Amino acid sequence: MAQKRFLAFLVAMGIIVTLGDAYCWGKIHKPGEAKDGCMINGKLYPFGHIERTEDCYQCNCGEGEMECCSLFHIPVAYDKKKCKVVFNKKRCDYDVVQKNDPSKMCSVYSRVG
Structure with a gap:
């Protein structure tokens, strides 16, 4: 019985790993830090959705936080x-x-x- 559960766990983890298709990261801004947009590697991007940065990330820029995911594998x-x-x-x-x-x-x- 334990072997079947372990096998089911391995299959589930394989599916989860396969579905994860991008490296993502986020940053929470300090109060007042993002007045005009989000700074990514020295370049200022406007608030909202950023389809593609110069470094090949897709981001969402907000006053409180920024979230980005890679476009590459x-x-x-x-x-x-x-x-x-x-x-x-x-x-x-x-x-x-x-x-x-x-x-x-x-x-x-x-x-x-």
Whole structure:
């Protein structure tokens, strides 16, 4: 019986991890800190929804807090001997390319965000 429960737990955790698709963070502003908007890596963004920051995050900026989630997913399972990871700022995602010919893409088996 305990083994079935443990197996069910593992399956549930696998589903939860699979559904989590972005790295998110938040910041609570000190009173009066966000007068004109939210500061993200030295750039001031207006209050409201921010579709894409310069650093590839999607954010919600409020007077009391700011919440952001990444638009990119980090490759973790690929042929590390033959391939390398390169950030593509235009697409806000990582490309995995061959080390000896960066014009050729490599297969990626899993990503985390």
